[in-house]
Amino acid sequence: MIERKxxxxxxxxxxxxxxxxxxxxxxxxxxxxxxxxxxxxxxxQGDGTRTAKVTLPARTSHAFRYLAAGDYWFNDEHADSHDGTNSRIHI
Incomplete structure (x- = not known):
C-alpha cells in the first residue's frame, strides 16, 4: 500500500x-x-505493518521496487502504474 500526505x-x-x-x-x-x-x-510498526517514508517534490514521477532478503525484488501492486520492470508513483 502507498499512503500520501x-x-x-x-x-x-x-x-x-x-x-x-x-x-x-x-x-x-x-x-x-x-x-x-x-x-x-x-x-x-505497532499495527502489524512495516513502513518507510520518503518526501518527494510535487509534480514528479518516480520508478521504484522493493528489495527483500535473498536478493528478492518485487513490485507494489498498489503503485500508480508499472513500466514493465518497475512500479511507478506519480506525485
Whole structure:
C-alpha cells in the first residue's frame, strides 16, 4: 500500500507492507534514492505493518521496487502504474 500526505510543495509518501510478507528485511529502492537499499529500509510498526517514508517534490514521477532478503525484488501492486520492470508513483 502507498499512503500520501500533501505538504506545501512536496508529498510525503509512506510505503507500507505487512510485517512478515515477505520474511526478513525489506527496503524500498528507486530513482529517488539512487537505487540504494540502505537508504530506506522498512521499519516495523505497532499495527502489524512495516513502513518507510520518503518526501518527494510535487509534480514528479518516480520508478521504484522493493528489495527483500535473498536478493528478492518485487513490485507494489498498489503503485500508480508499472513500466514493465518497475512500479511507478506519480506525485
Amino acid at each position: 500533501q505538504l506545501k510543495d512536496r508529498t510525503q509518501v509512506t510505503f507500507v507492507l505487512p510485517a512478515d510478507d515477505p520474511d526478513g528485511p525489506v527496503s524500498v529502492v528507486g530513482d529517488f534514492n539512487q537505487w540504494n537499499p540502505a537508504a530506506h529500509p522498512l521499519q516495523p
